[in-house]
Amino acid sequence: MKPKSYLIESLIGLGALLVVVSALGYYILNEPARILNAQRDVIAAQLDDAMTLYAENCSVCHGLNGEGIGATPPLDSAVLRTMPYDEIYKTISRGRYQTAMPAWAIEDGGPLSDYQINELVTLILYGDWTETGNRTINLGFAPLIPFTTEPDPVLLAEIANLPDGSTLQTAVQLFAAHCVACHGADGLGTAIAPALNDPAVRQKTAEDISRIITYGNTGTLMAGWNNVLATDEINALTSLIERWDEIPLGTIPAPNVPIPVTEESLALGGQLFAANCARCHGPEGQGTPRAPSLNVKSFLTQTSDQAIQQIITLGVPGTAMPSWGDRMSDAEIQAIVGFIRQWEPTAPEVAVLTRPGGGGPPWLRNDTTNVNPLPSTNRPVQPTEQITSLLDWRILILIGAVLSLAFALIAAGTFSLR
Ligand code: HEC
Ligand code: HEC
Ligand code: HEC
Structure with missing residues (x-):
């Protein structure tokens, strides 16, 4: 009997050796x-x-x-x-x-x-x-500021009548192409750069102004333009800045460029809209007795992304429209704007809730028979989300229970063998 069991043992040993060697080979090759x-x-x-x-x-x-x-x-x-x-x-x-x-x-x-x-x-x-x-x-860092705008053609034509009007016209066009994004509509400044259409700036000498345009201001967003603009273009901009009080307001309007979106930002915008805005503006932005429709052609075609962002950030003082700027980041508000903008191609010409004859807020319809009752809670419930999250918890608890049971059995088995 003994030789036979010896054979079996060595076969097992050989098998184990084979396994180890092939595992090692596999490892070395990989x-x-x-x-x-x-x-x-x-x-x-x-x-x-x-x-x-x-x-x-x-x-x-x-x-x-x-x-x-x-x-x-x-x-x-x-x-x-x-x-x-x-x-x-x-x-x-x-x-x-x-x-x-x-x-x-x-x-x-x-x-x-x-x-x-x-x-x-x-x-x-x-x-x-x-x-x-x-x-x-x-992350909400998209340089939101669009870089160019079109000067108002009528006002631009009028500038030709000013002394040396053609230089000013050139400068207005250069400003609208290169500077408006930072220095704002009509040169009145933005959050990131000072006004150039300003009496204090007009006090500076032409040399100072043209030096800053040419070489920029180290360590600030103001770059030097000497690689981009010719000397006579910089001179034209300098004389625009010195004579801006002669240029009618509205000549250089604010730029209007869409806020960029990604799949993730649209999804985030949809979630935030459902959670924060739908209770007043309706789940599809169609409006409710509490707040006007946003999903309507007239509003969407006439309101730029920047304007919608500003309305959401600041709210509408004196109405139920809250300001969201202190509750949401710029990235979140921009995500909502992108989500609202998506409705534009399919938006109805007229709000579903028609404007009334009198009484109440202007968007409240006279005939209220078809108006859905308002949800009783302030926070809209999202059933699918809740079920999946519940399921996740159940699965986690189940896995935890099975693992601890297996662990207990192994521990019990080990002790009883000894
Ligand atoms: C990327 C943003 C940006 C752009 C584009 C830009 N600027 Fe500026 N500019 C600034 C900032 C910021 C300052 C303030 C710098 C500082 O703090 O000293 C400034 C300052 C200036 C000043 C000095 C103002 C003062 O009060 O002394 C002038 C003049 C000026 N810019 C002209 C221009 C012109 C002309 C253009 C277009 C050719 C232009 N800038 C484009 C950001 C910009
Ligand atoms: C305030 C504006 C500003 C910011 C912010 C900035 N840069 Fe620049 N960067 C410039 C300018 C202007 C130049 C061109 C300098 C020159 O004329 O040589 C430049 C040049 C460069 C160059 C050389 C490009 C070339 O073609 O030679 C590199 C690389 C660069 N930047 C990387 C960065 C990185 C990375 C960051 C962020 C950590 C950054 N920059 C942030 C303004 C900026
Ligand atoms: C408590 C109700 C309420 C909530 C919540 C609410 N709004 Fe409003 N919203 C209003 C009312 C009321 C107005 C109309 C204000 C007015 O009379 O101009 C309004 C106006 C607006 C307008 C301007 C519409 C127009 O036709 O000019 C926009 C854009 C807007 N809301 C977006 C939002 C977004 C986005 C959210 C969610 C982050 C939101 N609102 C949440 C009540 C609400």
Whole structure:
């Protein structure tokens, strides 16, 4: 009997050896691929970080998709992709002297670590700029400010009658093409740049004004325009800034460019609308007795994204329309604007709730027989969400119970064997 069991034992041993050897072979054969995959994972993680860093720090000047804005060069650039790593690294960490490009390294007074700057260089060399643009939108850092606008043709024509009117006309067109995004409609300023149509600025000498336009103001958003504009164009802008009080208001209107959206931002906008706005404006924005329809052609075609964003942010004082600016981030409000804008192609010409003859708010219809009763709670219930989340909890509890049971059985078995 003994030799037979010996044979079985050695067969088992041989089998085990085979298993170990083939596992080792498998491991050795796959090691290079594994290392490569691990390296890819590291680069993917760095690119992921870098897209957020770009959105937060660089998109305001270099654009949504790294396409460059105004006088700021693109970072999505074939030339940059052939530049040596160290040179790009140096530009980002130390900035470019006498330009708007600031120094970013901590040792040069900036906010970014060496590791973060390395990640940004990786983005410039290998990144996907469409994905970077989506990240910028989702985080709410899309340079919202559109960059150009069309001067009012009638007022622009009138300017020709002023002394040296053609120079002013040129300047108005240049301002509408290059400067309005930051310095605002009619040069009256925005949150990010001061008014140029201002008595205090008119006090400055022409030399001072043209020097700032030419070379910019280091460390601010004001870039130097000497690479983009010819000297006579800069002179024309200087004389516009000195003589702005002669230009009629309304000549350079505010730009109107749609807020960019992504799949994620539309989904977020839909959720936020359902949770916060539907109870007054209706689930499809069709309006209720409490608040007017938003899903209607007249409103959507006449109201720019910037205007809708402002209404939501500030509310309508003296009405039931709350201000949401202190409860939601800009990114969230922009997501809602994108969601509302989606209705435009299919919006009815006339609000479903027709405007009345008298009494009550203007959108309240006279005939209330077809008006849905208002929900009794303030917070709209989303049944599917609740069920799935309940199911998740049940599954988790079930898995937990099975695991602890198995654990208890193994423990009991081990002890009873001893
Ligand atoms: C305030 C505006 C501003 C911001 C913010 C900014 N840049 Fe720049 N950047 C510039 C300007 C202007 C230049 C062009 C400088 C010049 O004329 O050489 C530039 C140039 C560059 C260049 C060299 C491009 C080339 O073609 O030579 C790189 C690389 C760069 N920036 C990266 C970044 C990164 C990365 C960030 C974010 C961490 C950033 N910049 C943020 C304004 C800005
Ligand atoms: C990316 C935003 C941006 C753009 C585009 C821009 N500027 Fe500026 N500009 C600024 C900021 C910010 C300042 C304030 C800088 C400071 O704090 O010193 C400024 C300052 C100025 C000043 C000095 C104002 C003062 O009170 O001393 C002038 C003049 C000026 N800009 C002209 C222009 C002209 C002309 C254009 C278009 C060719 C232009 N800017 C485009 C952001 C911008
Ligand atoms: C408590 C009710 C209420 C809630 C909640 C509410 N609104 Fe309003 N909203 C109103 C009323 C009332 C008006 C009309 C104000 C007026 O008379 O001009 C209004 C007006 C508006 C307008 C301007 C419509 C127009 O025709 O000019 C927009 C845009 C708007 N709301 C968006 C929103 C969004 C987005 C939300 C959710 C974040 C929201 N509202 C939540 C009551 C509400």
